[in-house]
Amino acid sequence: MPTIVVRRHHELGLAKAKDLAQSIARRLKKDYGGSFEWKGDVLHFERTGASASVAVTPDDFRVHVALGLLLTPLRSRIEREIVAFCDEHLAQGGRAPAARPARRAPRRRGGSKSS
Numbered sequence: 001m002p003t004i005v006v007r008r009h010h011e012l013g014l015a016k017a018k019d020l021a022q023s024i025a026r027r028l029k030k031d032y033g034g035s036f037e038w039k040g041d042v043l044h045f046e047r048t049g050a051s052a053s054v055a056v057t058p059d060d061f062r063v064h065v066a067l068g069l070l071l072t073p074l075r076s077r078i079e080r081e082i083v084a085f086c087d088e089h090l091a092q093g094g095r096a097p098a099a100r101p102a103r104r105a106p107r108r109r110g111g112s113k114s115s
Contacts, residue, residue, distance in 0.1 A: 002072050004065040004079045010090040014041070014058045020089055021054040021061070061090055 010017055021043045025036035034047025045052040049068035054061065063082055067075055 002067045002075050004063070004067070004075065004082060006063045006079070006082050006086055008061045008086045008090045009059060010061050011059065012090070014056060017056045017058075017061055017090075018043075021056055024054065024085070061086065 012020065018038075018041070025043055025045050028034065028045060028047070029036060032047055034045060034050075036043055036045040038044075041056050043054045043056070045054075049071045050065060052063065052065040054063050056062075063086065065078065065082070067078070071078070
Protein backbone atom coordinates (compact mmCIF):
# COMPACT_ATOMS: atom_id res chain seq x y z
CA MET A 1 0.00 0.00 0.00
CA PRO A 2 1.65 3.28 -1.10
CA THR A 3 2.04 5.88 1.60
CA ILE A 4 2.62 9.60 1.71
CA VAL A 5 4.23 11.30 4.69
CA VAL A 6 4.55 15.08 4.95
CA ARG A 7 5.89 16.79 8.05
CA ARG A 8 6.06 20.52 8.64
CA HIS A 9 7.13 22.73 11.51
CA HIS A 10 4.64 25.46 12.41
CA GLU A 11 4.23 28.33 14.80
CA LEU A 12 0.42 28.22 15.04
CA GLY A 13 0.19 26.61 18.45
CA LEU A 14 -1.75 23.45 19.19
CA ALA A 15 -5.30 24.86 19.06
CA LYS A 16 -4.89 26.62 15.69
CA ALA A 17 -3.07 23.64 14.18
CA LYS A 18 -5.89 21.34 15.30
CA ASP A 19 -8.44 23.75 13.80
CA LEU A 20 -6.54 23.60 10.51
CA ALA A 21 -6.49 19.78 10.57
CA GLN A 22 -10.22 19.74 11.34
CA SER A 23 -10.97 22.10 8.43
CA ILE A 24 -9.01 19.80 6.08
CA ALA A 25 -10.99 16.78 7.27
CA ARG A 26 -14.32 18.58 6.85
CA ARG A 27 -13.41 19.59 3.31
CA LEU A 28 -12.30 16.05 2.42
CA LYS A 29 -15.49 14.59 3.89
CA LYS A 30 -17.62 17.06 1.93
CA ASP A 31 -15.74 16.52 -1.35
CA TYR A 32 -15.00 12.79 -1.18
CA GLY A 33 -17.09 11.26 1.60
CA GLY A 34 -15.63 9.29 4.47
CA SER A 35 -15.42 10.06 8.15
CA PHE A 36 -12.98 11.45 10.68
CA GLU A 37 -12.42 11.46 14.41
CA TRP A 38 -9.90 12.78 16.91
CA LYS A 39 -7.95 10.47 19.19
CA GLY A 40 -5.99 12.81 21.41
CA ASP A 41 -3.98 15.10 19.15
CA VAL A 42 -4.26 12.83 16.11
CA LEU A 43 -7.04 13.21 13.58
CA HIS A 44 -7.92 10.01 11.72
CA PHE A 45 -9.67 10.14 8.34
CA GLU A 46 -11.10 7.10 6.54
CA ARG A 47 -12.77 6.69 3.18
CA THR A 48 -13.00 3.98 0.58
CA GLY A 49 -9.54 3.56 -0.94
CA ALA A 50 -7.59 5.68 1.54
CA SER A 51 -6.90 6.32 5.19
CA ALA A 52 -5.01 9.21 6.69
CA SER A 53 -3.93 10.74 9.96
CA VAL A 54 -2.75 14.18 10.96
CA ALA A 55 -0.68 14.24 14.14
CA VAL A 56 -0.53 17.72 15.64
CA THR A 57 1.81 19.07 18.31
CA PRO A 58 2.31 22.69 19.39
CA ASP A 59 5.01 23.08 16.73
CA ASP A 60 4.73 20.10 14.34
CA PHE A 61 2.17 18.94 11.76
CA ARG A 62 2.57 15.39 10.37
CA VAL A 63 0.33 14.00 7.63
CA HIS A 64 0.35 10.27 6.88
CA VAL A 65 -1.77 8.90 4.00
CA ALA A 66 -2.15 5.26 2.96
CA LEU A 67 -3.61 4.80 -0.51
CA GLY A 68 -5.52 1.81 -1.79
CA LEU A 69 -4.93 0.18 -5.14
CA LEU A 70 -7.33 2.38 -7.12
CA LEU A 71 -5.79 5.63 -5.86
CA THR A 72 -2.18 4.53 -6.36
CA PRO A 73 -1.89 6.14 -9.82
CA LEU A 74 -2.80 9.49 -8.21
CA ARG A 75 -0.10 9.29 -5.52
CA SER A 76 2.14 12.00 -6.99
CA ARG A 77 -0.73 14.42 -7.50
CA ILE A 78 -2.12 13.83 -4.00
CA GLU A 79 1.33 14.32 -2.47
CA ARG A 80 1.89 17.56 -4.40
CA GLU A 81 -1.45 18.91 -3.16
CA ILE A 82 -0.67 18.00 0.46
CA VAL A 83 2.77 19.62 0.25
CA ALA A 84 1.35 22.77 -1.35
CA PHE A 85 -1.39 23.03 1.27
CA CYS A 86 1.04 22.56 4.16
CA ASP A 87 3.53 25.03 2.71
CA GLU A 88 0.80 27.62 2.22
CA HIS A 89 -0.88 27.27 5.63
CA LEU A 90 2.04 26.37 7.89
CA ALA A 91 4.79 28.62 6.52
CA GLN A 92 6.67 30.67 9.09
CA GLY A 93 5.85 34.34 9.16
CA GLY A 94 2.88 33.86 6.86
CA ARG A 95 5.08 33.46 3.79
CA ALA A 96 5.22 30.20 1.91
CA PRO A 97 8.69 28.99 0.98
CA ALA A 98 9.62 28.67 -2.67
CA ALA A 99 8.46 25.40 -4.16
CA ARG A 100 11.15 22.78 -4.50
CA PRO A 101 10.83 20.06 -7.10
CA ALA A 102 10.94 16.52 -5.83
CA ARG A 103 14.38 14.94 -6.09
CA ARG A 104 14.60 11.85 -8.22
CA ALA A 105 17.44 9.47 -8.80
CA PRO A 106 19.22 10.15 -12.10
CA ARG A 107 18.23 7.83 -14.91
CA ARG A 108 20.87 5.54 -16.25
CA ARG A 109 21.05 5.06 -19.93
CA GLY A 110 22.15 1.89 -21.58
CA GLY A 111 25.23 1.67 -23.73
CA SER A 112 28.78 2.73 -23.23
CA LYS A 113 30.18 6.21 -22.73
CA SER A 114 32.00 7.76 -25.61
CA SER A 115 35.16 9.71 -24.91
